[in-house]
Amino acid sequence: MNDWQPAASREALRQRARMLAGIRAFFAQANVLEVATPMLSHAATTDVQIDSFTVTSGAQPRYLHTSPEFPMKRLLAAGSGDIYQICQVFRVDEAGRLHNPEFSLLEWYRVGWDTGQLIEEVVSLIQTAADALGRRAPIHVRRMSYAQAFHEALALDAHAATVQQLCAAGEHFGLGVVGRLDRDGWLDVLLSECVAAGFPADSLTVIDAYPASQAALARIRPGTPPVAERFEVFVGPVELANGFHELADAHEQAARFTRDNRRRGELGRAQMPADERLLAALAAGFPDCAGVALGLDRLLMWLGGWERIDQVLAFPWARA
Amino acid sequence: MATYSTSEFKNGLKIMLDGDPYNIVENEFVKPGKGQAFNRVKIRNLKSGRVIDKTFKSGESVEAADVVDVDMQYLYTDGEFWHFMVPDTFEQYAAGEAALADAKPWLKEQDVCIVTLWNGQPLSVTPPNFVELKIVETDPGIRGDTATGGTKPATLETGAVVKVPLFIEEGEVLKVDTRTGEYVSRVK
Numbered sequence: 458m459n460d461w462q463p464a465a466s467r468e469a470l471r472q473r474a475r476m477l478a479g480i481r482a483f484f485a486q487a488n489v490l491e492v493a494t495p496m497l498s499h500a501a502t503t504d505v506q507i508d509s510f511t512v513t514s515g516a517q518p519r520y521l522h523t524s525p526e527f528p529m530k531r532l533l534a535a536g537s538g539d540i541y542q543i544c545q546v547f548r549v550d551e552a553g554r555l556h557n558p559e560f561s562l563l564e565w566y567r568v569g570w571d572t573g574q575l576i577e578e579v580v581s582l583i584q585t586a587a588d589a590l591g592r593r594a595p596i597h598v599r600r601m602s603y604a605q606a607f608h609e610a611l612a613l614d615a616h617a618a619t620v621q622q623l624c625a626a627g628e629h630f631g632l633g634v635v636g637r638l639d640r641d642g643w644l645d646v647l648l649s650e651c652v653a654a655g656f657p658a659d660s661l662t663v664i665d666a667y668p669a670s671q672a673a674l675a676r677i678r679p680g681t682p683p684v685a686e687r688f689e690v691f692v693g694p695v696e697l698a699n700g701f702h703e704l705a706d707a708h709e710q711a712a713r714f715t716r717d718n719r720r721r722g723e724l725g726r727a728q729m730p731a732d733e734r735l736l737a738a739l740a741a742g743f744p745d746c747a748g749v750a751l752g753l754d755r756l757l758m759w760l761g762g763w764e765r766i767d768q769v770l771a772f773p774w775a776r777a
Numbered sequence: 778m779a780t781y782s783t784s785e786f787k788n789g790l791k792i793m794l795d796g797d798p799y800n801i802v803e804n805e806f807v808k809p810g811k812g813q814a815f816n817r818v819k820i821r822n823l824k825s826g827r828v829i830d831k832t833f834k835s836g837e838s839v840e841a842a843d844v845v846d847v848d849m850q851y852l853y854t855d856g857e858f859w860h861f862m863v864p865d866t867f868e869q870y871a872a873g874e875a876a877l878a879d880a881k882p883w884l885k886e887q888d889v890c891i892v893t894l895w896n897g898q899p900l901s902v903t904p905p906n907f908v909e910l911k912i913v914e915t916d917p918g919i920r921g922d923t924a925t926g927g928t929k930p931a932t933l934e935t936g937a938v939v940k941v942p943l944f945i946e947e948g949e950v951l952k953v954d955t956r957t958g959e960y961v962s963r964v965k
Binding site for chain 1: 784794805806807808809810811812813814815817829830831832833834836837839
């Protein structure tokens, strides 16, 4: 047995250290405060598609965070101003070439900003990380709405198409799906297998204006159709960052927690204790702000030209 | 009936899909951060050999294909079927031409092959990794030439043609790697 040894090469470990130093310098210069919040919480995410690890602690379980977003929003409500955090987060069963159940996330919030400003900063941050690894060439960036991306790849109106039309577009593309999917399930599979799969390998592609049904913690901009003020950044076909113009309405947030938990119940997933402290913080007054989470292991994979997430982790899941 | 969940998917797993047995060739977990998880898989139809791409919704269960690999001795062919026997039980199986596609050039009577059975029917035959076969035809050998690296074709007793070094003679027995179809050595 030699699985005591790290999976990442010394070169990958050095690259990670340089990337982290570059990111911290970036935020120091921008006057964004580094913070630390608990990994173990009384509450958990109710996100329908994300499962939290449970840790027993006496009679009351605690949950490992899947993202530091809830306590960071409590800091924002308490008047912290701009903040960032680099931490390990945990998601059950997410293991594969691009997934490790424990991974590194960079999360940051900008008070008074909207998604447009934050997207520009995400791009500068990625450029800074690239520079820190000695890659001087400017990164090419493409921007389009969710609707445009679907229209270009599949000639489909992502906001109006029925499940039958989404299914037919997938079949026409040569996608063989096994299992019954709802509308959002079809949008997810088409986005990753048909739309993002065609994104140019060495560019960043930024998609915004997500369907309202996929708002997560983003505000919904009324209109026809209403869209979520949410964006994602892809490097080639790989999802790298997910950002929101943050929902500030405590009532709507509570309704989303309840709806998520109902949906989890329908799918046979455990219903999770919603974060009442987050709801109280929003009710107390939450600043207008935009926030984003960026997967640091995947960023390092891209910058260092690594194929598998294991190559950039000292001790991936199997060796942890 | 045994089933596999997508979380158990791995290369080599044999599953049923639309009534046919398949072998998983590649499996990749795919999940948008906030979205539905999938397994992107390449699977080989064990009857036709054709490889196709499928996207399984994570958490789906599929029926396991009732496929087993059994060591059997090759007995003879009657031209239509190739007959095999399980050495321990003397049970005999007849495999059709489709199951023999890759194995035919390497089959020698008495050799022990792996016969893959699906519902008790031979689906495919895998010859031993190395077989020893006699040369029935090749150009005369060049004496003393053991180092120049040149090759020539040699026809073996099963009809297979392999490239051999120039010094090899008709009537000699060769060891051949059936996975690559390459000459390994002379057998004394």
